[in-house]
Amino acid sequence: MTPLLPALQDGSGPAASREAVRFGEHTLTYAQLAAASDALAARLAGAGRVAVWATPTPETVVAVVAALRAGVPAVPLNPRTGERELAHIVADSAPSAVLAGAGDVLPPALDELDRTDVDTSASATAVNGVGFPEPSPESPALIVYTSGTTGPPKGAILPRRAIAASLDALEDAWQWTGDDVLVHALPLFHVHGLILGVLGPLRRGGSVRHLGRFSAEGVARELGSGGTMLFGVPTMYHRLAETLGDGSAPDAAGLTKALAGARLLVSGSAALPVHDHERIAAATGRGVVERYGMTETLMNTGVRADGEPRPGTVGAPLPGVELRLVEEDGTPLADPTAEGAVGEIQVRGPNVFTGYLNRPDATAAAFTEDGWFRTGDMATLDTDGCVRIVGRKATDLIKSGGYKIGAGEIENALLDHPGVREAAVTGEPDPDLGERIVAWVVPSDPGAPPPEAELADHVAAQIAPHKRPRTVRYLEALPRNDMGKIMKRSLGA
Template sequence: MSSLFPALESPGGKVALRFGDRSLTYAELAAATGAVARRLPVGGRVAVWATPELETAVAVVAGLRAGVAVVPLNPKSGEKELGHILSDSAPVLVLAAPGDELPAPVGDLPRVDVEVSATGGVGGALPSPSVADEDPALVVYTSGTTGPPKGAVIPRRAVAHTLDALADAWRWTGDDVLVHGLPLFHVHGLVLGILGPLRRGGTVRHLGRFSTQGVARALATGATMLFAVPTMYHRIAQALPEEPELAEALGGARLLVSGSAALPVHDHERIAAATGRRVLERYGMTETLMNTSVRADGEPRAGTVGVPLPGVDLRLVEEDGTPITSYDGESVGEIQVRGPNLFTGYLNRPDATAAAFTADGWFRTGDMAVRDPDGYVRIVGRKATDLIKSGGYKIGAGEIENALLEHPGVREAAVTGEPDADLGERIVAWVVPTDPEAPPSADELADHVAARLAPHKRPRVVHHLGSLPRNDMGKIMKRALVRD
């Protein structure tokens, strides 16, 4: 297989990575990653202590250049989860920044400190065996919401295909400068946010810690693209009235991209009204990398994740597996995908791997969606937590959440279902009110939703909360929501 990073084969003086006031040119990155790669064993797996620092990017790229599989570790994980990941993936060593204190059991592994100031060894062949398309590039662990985290084995083929498909969809080139402040142990922040620009020969500016001021500064000084999750865009939308420099900077960006969860329509509209720019959404998973996106040359329609990326096949199916052939914007089905963007399986879990695929080779995403007549995909939620069967209807939680967020008294909202003797399931809204002293009533919110969607989609129960439980990527953890 050809190099994942052609720009490192004949590197120059262009800046490749910038983290705060620290940066590496492509020549410096080639030298630093080459020096680390030469210290890695042939084959096997290596762990990376994935802090949002320059050393993490160098470590991961070094592993990929050396042809070993990289296991990114979330520094916020607890000892039990880290122990499971390490026993499951069995890395031979851990790569970390000098001075980083590693907790047990990570600290028990042989350690290689990542020096980013290495010199010599620029470009050229590395002392590693030739690598093939199907060789593992990364082992990324899922969130473990239904049991211990599973390690998704992502081959080099999937990384290359996804990044090249996004380059086609987003007109992504080496002239682009990407800014983001996402974690580096996840597909969004690491594969798209770090490896993506490096494959194109472009530049990454990592904020270290997300802030609206940091976004404004980066976009006002040459950055062309912003990657963020909905929580970040929500903060941006809230800050826009008070930060005119932020609105101006966003208005000058070539591309604003959101992912990892659905971006509420209300935030879409607030950002577009203030900046004149539309946020594009894309859809992917750890196991599939990226499946769909709104294209840079397409209609940036709020509430959709666009169309399948080049090379990706996507279908919606009924509960019995029957494909849904009508693109009517109403028929809800589970998304199934196939293509070169998919993982090869769950590490050490042939049972889970087999269960994840249909007999004819499609991956079961567990996400529910509808398709508009022009093929645009609108995700309505997860099959396990967001598909509500009430009164004979199949209802997606996502559209109700968007409707609730249009109410001025609602700051955040989540929707779930709970058993109901008459309806099968009743719709439950979990709401963070704009004014905790004067929250909107259940009847008021029910009428608000019924007027926008349909009477059968109104919430029957409303709970008021101070905040919604979220994970590191800003996704609402609905399993943590319990009835009073």
Template sequence: MSALIPALDKQPAKPALCFGDTALGYPRLAASARALAGRLAGHGRVAVWATPTAETAVGVVGALLAGVPVVPLNPRSGDRELAHILADSAPSALLTGPDDELPETAAGLPRITVGTEEPADAAVPEHMEPGQDSVPALIVYTSGTTGPPKGVVLSRRALAASLDDVADAWQWSADDVLVHALPLFHVHGLVLGVLGPLRRGGTVRHLGRFTVEDVTRALGEQGGTMLFGVPTMYHRLAEAAGTDPALAQALGGARLLVSGSAALPLRDHERITSATGARVIERYGMTETLMNTSVRVDGPHRPGTVGVPLRGVDVRLVDDDGSRVEASDGETVGEIQVRGPNLFTEYLNRPGATADAFAGGWFRTGDMATRDAEGCYRIVGRRSTDLIKSGGYKIGAGEIENCLLEYPGVREAAVTGVSDPDLGERIVAWIVPADDADRPDAAALAEHVAGRLAPHKRPREVRFTTALPRNDMGKVMKRELG
């Protein structure tokens, strides 16, 4: 029996994967993946050209059945980054779709074409899927914001534990049809968005690319019950829902709307709820830990927080000196550290970096947060880019960004800290105006923050820009600002 995807053996008569016009039921997915698993026998590690297609999903499932670790590759990676990942992970082959065009950097690898048709003979020896939970399943490369991307080794145990924990928090079942348009080279789109529904015996309907029209159709006409997205997607849905009755009805009819990968501004929470009656819940995870916390579907609506620790995950806050933060006042900031079966095994080929990432068995996330009296965590940003130490205060960029987004005429906002001889760091606000010809007044923006939050949190400088630099998951790349 498949330990990670039991439904492959039960073979329910229902769709497993829907990618555009391609739909695979569980029997066909099982046959195609098992046929591929047979071809992967003897391989030590393979890469997959992770396009948003059924072939990518079948490739990953086949590798899991074969017990072969798989390295998802971003098809949009530049030559230097791609060359680094391939040299570091040293895959013996590259899994691709039949029509994929590869850059010269990857063209030298032996290529295994993944098919989605049902083969004539798909028998695979039962011993091919390993029984050991510690066996590596995926090696997912980080974004490389502080150096070359590192390969995060995720075990089968980590995948199973994290998916079962979120299923508990979200009451995820085989009846759910998950809709999303997330990339499949990242844990959000691949682990949660593909392996998540398959582990439950449900259905994933991938849109290929995000459009408001496709979300409306998938939730309103095609039976979608859950939607995964990132804040940039929900921002567009929030803007459209107020004037699009079909979209509002589709969102309102979904069982669960989940946002992740970055904080969803409170304004977008409110606009979606106002237009649809539905609430968006947020969760918190990262490549090294998979999922850590979430707002629960059976708990209170807590917009602006990422909820409580998942069932099998321990979470704590620590101060700069490593001492545990005991306060649950919603104000005291500390670094999030986690431990549990969801954690990665190691950074590939980097024992020193692996050791440095842990403190007495706790993984140092580098994310800063507060915790309220109900145990809900609110992320205020990354220690390296979002924690601003100004005038003796620790200030999280996230709460200032949310406050700025409430101001009329502000479409997007980012906050950074820059060196200041008097304050240590001064707060700089980067504003994308709704109308560049009618920008909000900079002094009024600063006073708005001072009045809503505190005087020491007001921006000392406001800079206007036409767009904020973002990565493939919609996160603002603050290191590129300035």
């Protein structure tokens, strides 16, 4: 059976001296990571589940790798989760212990759990030759909790085969090899930062450099000193675009050179506005590619490294992934590439999760009778098979005046206006139109926001008159979660 992390199977192999992970000044080679994780794995053997206090540190990497080596499902915990939600996750997942760094202060919700401090400095002799058989591909590897936007968070059970399938599909799409050095600053309690950003490099036998805290200076430093790939979310790329600006910022020149020299710039977790795509490409000559995935399915589509970056598209389905667009009643669109055709994305393949922990009802509701997963995401399909995400079915599809309108294209049009710094679009009930389009705008100059009529006319001229906002509301900032996604339900409230 093929190991999930083959480079860690033999701590004395060719990759032993290669740097596996780096957090600031703290680095672990493959030999050191294998020794530390195997020593911890020997202590975890037989545990039902373990929670991992997922701080952006080497301790989190050692803890997760140890659980994977021992065949014990790990539950990554967001250190910023509130007490009530954390108590729900702990009660629902029922871990036997929590793994944490020795200096971590844990909240009261974890008081009843046995605590195991993670030692990243274990010697290679600590395991005394103990071997760990590779678990079944269907065995649970991680239980990752959803954001809980429609109720208490649900634990998505991710089997080992889903992780392997997604990472191997990205190896093909992005020509990802052991020579790549990935730079990122994503949180390690989520699939983007943990599975793609840590397990991805480790499965390839490459390296990951975690910034700890995102900064343009950190990106420039690490990409400029050997980094080949950058993973980020739209908020991060927006800040990079702002730093690049017109080139006058003190660190703009170094950042420009570093981004231009990277092999691959990847954005995910939400749509990257076209305006930021264009600003980065204009300054560096390097386009940003996007991919589309979610907790329950890991990666579904991706723009290929050997293709042209195309702002607004998340690429074609990855190898092994089946994808279709369906009507509201679940029937596939007759012609998904027809102009104006919008449908919900459904997927199936080896990348899809097993189900929700302790929630057979939610699991059954998430799948069709013939095994397709209902993503709740709305999209259009280009004639070449590339997917364009419109948004979430519940919050981003607006039915106005007989039209199905995606919030994303209106947001991109608004962001093209010089007076708009940030924008989000939602729908509200309207007695005449069914729903009216509402724009939530953060002005570039709070003292002189662009007039509502001017923004409506701008959108009408950019895309279509029926897609113009009927109401504009001005904010100081848009509400976002830890991954930088705009929380539209909070806008409505």
